[in-house]
Structure formats: C-alpha cells, structure tokens
Amino acid sequence: MRIIADTGFFIAYFDEADQYYKWAVNAAQAYKPPLYTCEAVIGEAAYMLFARANVKAVADLLDLLDAGLVKIDFHIEHHASRIAKLLQRYENVPMDYADVCLVVMAEQEKYREHVILTVDDTDFRIYRRNGREALTLDTPQG
Secondary structure (H helix, E strand, O other), rough: OOOOEEEHHHHHOOOOOOHHHHHHHHHHOOOOOEEOHHHHHHHHHHHHHHHHHOOOHHHHHHHHHHOOOEEEEOOOOOOOOHHHHHHOOOOOOOHHHHHHHHHHHHHOOOHHHOOOOOHHHHHHHHHOOOOOOOOOOOOOOO
C-alpha cells in the first residue's frame, strides 16, 4: 500500500502547536515509509510553515526528502490535461492545485491501494478518483 501525504499532514507533523499534531505523529508511525506526495504539497507546506515562523520545520521536511522517507511521485507534464479537467469539474468546491495533483496521483494504477493522509476531511470526501470512486482517507476525524 502506498501512502499519499497532503499539506495538512506535513503542517501538523512539524508543528507541535497544531491541533492535529498527535494525529500526524501517530499516522506517520502507523505506515511504512516512504510517504508519497507532489511538489505542490511540498511547496504549500513550506510556505505555510514559513508563515508560522518555523524555518527548522521546512529544513526537517526537506531532510525527509533527502533521506528518501518522503518521495515526490508526480510530474505535471504527464497529467496537465487531467489536472485542468478536474479543476473545472470541482471549481465550486474549490479544488486547489495541491489537492488536484494528489487526486490525479490517486488515479494512477500504482496507487490503487492508496491512503491519503489529510486533515482536509471535507473536500477530500467530495473528490472522486476516476470520476466515481471515493478516495481512501486517513484523517483526524476518522
């Protein structure tokens, strides 16, 4: 099983003051590495951690990438038309760029038995893989 990590997971994992910190630490321990994600999530997480004045957390996140515990497994050039279609389909949610990349990742055959770690319970319960399949989520809400 491959684990796909969303921005909120990384924010919670690296910020002890975050309301979902304990959930994120427990989730990280529950799954075998690596965690897979996309560059949009890493960029969004870094931006949000910088906004919380947590530069060390950004360095720690990058260290996880360097150690191979987190892997970027998404290349936009292979999925641009699918991304555009999903952004249009979910424009009323709205779906952000990092979320759409994770949904497209989840559509790939190698992620057939995926779990998405996210604190974004509401939107990810709306999104559908391949137009009709609910995503498998691990969230603080259960």
